[in-house]
Amino acid sequence: MRSAPFTVTVSVSSSLPHLRPFLSPRTTIPNPNLSFRQSYTTRSDQPRISCGATQTSTNLLPSLSPEIVVREARFDDAWEVADTHCSSFYPNYTFPIDLLLRLNRFVGMVLGFSAPPGCMVSCLVAVRCHELRFWGLDAVFGFNRGYVAGVLTIDTLAEFLPRKGPFKHRRKGIAYISNVAVREGDRRKGIAKTLVAGAESLARSWGCRSIALHCDSENIAAVRLYKSQGFRCIRVPENAQWPEPRSIPGTHFNFMMKLL
Numbered sequence: 001m002r003s004a005p006f007t008v009t010v011s012v013s014s015s016l017p018h019l020r021p022f023l024s025p026r027t028t029i030p031n032p033n034l035s036f037r038q039s040y041t042t043r044s045d046q047p048r049i050s051c052g053a054t055q056t057s058t059n060l061l062p063s064l065s066p067e068i069v070v071r072e073a074r075f076d077d078a079w080e081v082a083d084t085h086c087s088s089f090y091p092n093y094t095f096p097i098d099l100l101l102r103l104n105r106f107v108g109m110v111l112g113f114s115a116p117p118g119c120m121v122s123c124l125v126a127v128r129c130h131e132l133r134f135w136g137l138d139a140v141f142g143f144n145r146g147y148v149a150g151v152l153t154i155d156t157l158a159e160f161l162p163r164k165g166p167f168k169h170r171r172k173g174i175a176y177i178s179n180v181a182v183r184e185g186d187r188r189k190g191i192a193k194t195l196v197a198g199a200e201s202l203a204r205s206w207g208c209r210s211i212a213l214h215c216d217s218e219n220i221a222a223v224r225l226y227k228s229q230g231f232r233c234i235r236v237p238e239n240a241q242w243p244e245p246r247s248i249p250g251t252h253f254n255f256m257m258k259l260l
């Protein structure tokens with residue numbers, strides 16, 4: 001299995017007191033249960049925590065069933081996101097490589113990522129809630145929070161899109177999906193479809209007009225998934241030299257797009 005480079009912004013929950021110092025003094029916290037996505041709006045590339053868009057997008061995110069909810073990743077999801085990613089893309093690695101891969105991913109998420117001013121990056125998770133209920137106490141003590149069954153990264157970095165004009169400006173208005181992964185035991189239940197639908201909602205809320213991705217042309221499951229969601233393969237001219245995700249040499253990617 002091959003994956004695009006993982007560029008995820010850590011979304012932090014305002015309910016985590018040790019992260020409060022990172023919140024800008026002007027940030028208001030309307031709802032402690034919301035997750036906060038880092039948006040990059042400063043010249044110095046320092047991430048500022050912003051809210052508002054998150055609340056809107058959270059309301060827009062689709063849910064597959066009461067048991068499976070799609071939402072933006074929170075700080076406390078970082079390990080499960082790393083585990084879902086690594087178990088999906090590198091299923092054959094054993095100890096200690098598998099652990100190192102997860103740690104690498106986990107640290108990347110916890111540290112956050114820099115991005116140019118005005119760009120958005122977010123990680124969506126599909127959370128499967130446990131069916132066990134403990135007379136409401138589970139909600140109070142948070143011991144029935146469910147587990148991350150699927151992940152997806154979406155951004156407006158336009159890293160893998162051709163630059164525009166003589167000054168090679170970054171393309172705007174096109175969201176890019178990467179690192180879509182669903183745990184093996186949760187596949188073929190519509191989780192990836194719901195994550196993609198969630199990414200589309202988020203992209204629309206960011207003002208994007210279209211959404212793009214690269215997909216290994218030999219990954220039948222993924223190609224079918226995106227085609228079934230209305231993505232179309234875009235023919236890239238031979239000599240175009242468009243940037244492509246890092247992968248095993250020889251991998252052929254389909255560049256796929258969908259208008260929003």
Ligand SMILES: CC(=O)SCCNC(=O)CCNC(=O)[C@H](O)C(C)(C)COP(=O)(O)OP(=O)(O)OC[C@H]1O[C@@H](n2cnc3c(N)ncnc32)[C@H](O)[C@@H]1OP(=O)(O)O
Nearest residue numbers: 178179180181182187188189190191192193221222224225
């Ligand atoms: C841009 C990128 O990130 S590309 C990388 C994609 N990720 C990977 O390859 C990681 C390993 N694979 C996975 O994690 C999963 O198999 C995924 C993400 C490809 C699919 O996740 P799932 O939750 O199983 O997909 P979901 O249940 O939503 O299926 C949607 C559609 O995709 C297609 N599909 C999914 N899995 C398969 C499969 N194994 N074989 C054929 N078609 C498949 C089907 O058309 C399916 O619709 P249907 O069930 O109505 O027939």
